[in-house]
Amino acid sequence: MKVITLIAGILSVLILMLSGPLYQAEVLELRQAFMGFRVALIVGAIVLVLVLIQVIFMRKNIVWSTTIFSTLLALVAVGFPLGMMNKGKSVPAIHDISTDLVNPPKFNAILALRADAPNPAAYQGEEIASQQRSAYPELQTQTYSQSSDLVFDAALASVKNMGLEVVTADKATGQIEAYDTTAWFGFIDDVVIRIQSQADKTILDVRSKSRIGRSDLGKNTERIHEILNGIQLN
Known part of the structure; x- marks a missing residue:
């Protein structure tokens, strides 16, 4: 035996x-x-x-x-x-996480890469926003006192340090788009970062969305936290 x-x-x-x-x-x-x-x-x-x-x-x-x-x-x-x-x-059975649930950042340059993805790029609105508020209330729009250029550079550095594949980084529009491929199953999740100047502040929002699967098992939330924690500003 x-x-x-x-x-x-x-x-x-x-x-x-x-x-x-x-x-x-x-x-x-x-x-x-x-x-x-x-x-x-x-x-x-x-x-x-x-x-x-x-x-x-x-x-x-x-x-x-x-x-x-x-x-x-x-x-x-x-x-x-x-x-x-x-x-x-x-965790909730959702796969689209954003720091801005009213006007989440939109994918642009990355749309062509996820054209055949089972999960559409469009945000599903309150259907998932309510679940995110309950599960991840700490995810909020980030506000910085530094200039938008400095915040942009720091956010881009954070994305690169995590090993994400950058698709576009346009400082003029304040948009960074990248994707992350999981090691084991090779699942691809897309990320968009939006940086805007507002009076004397800079505001930053991050959205992370899976191309496939109903639930992300919390992975997109973890990724957003890692991106935000990796933004180093003096």
Whole structure:
């Protein structure tokens, strides 16, 4: 049984880890890739049951190093999908986040790149704004005392430091557009930053939107926070 348990443990992790790369390689559809998570979780749970049986009823024949290794593999296969499920339950099922919910920044230069994206570029208005207000009340328009040129340069530096692919950076219009590609599944999220002068202040808004998927599992919000935290002004 210990050999079966070990093989099942390895298989559960392989199913989990290959789901993203196989989707990126277009071997699997997105639905099939997510199904891989469920299969990995089920196989991992079976491994834990087998380990428990061995510990209780077959203790004399246990090879502890193999049993511990199998258990660790199973915990990864079970824990990661469960973590994502819990994350999904803790955040609203939205994928378009903005610091300005009344007049969010609009995508322009990046529209051609997301022409075939399942999620349209247009903002859905109050349908998602109300959910964002409840979940992420801290996301607000940012105000700076520095000039718009300095804020623009700092915002662009933040985007570049994060490794986002810049599509346009037009200081004349105060607009920066870029996109971010996730490592595992290769999902692409688009970002637009709008910088405007207002009296003696500079105001900045950020919007981050996924090209695919109903829920972003909080990723767009995390990205906006990272962009804002990365804006360094003296």
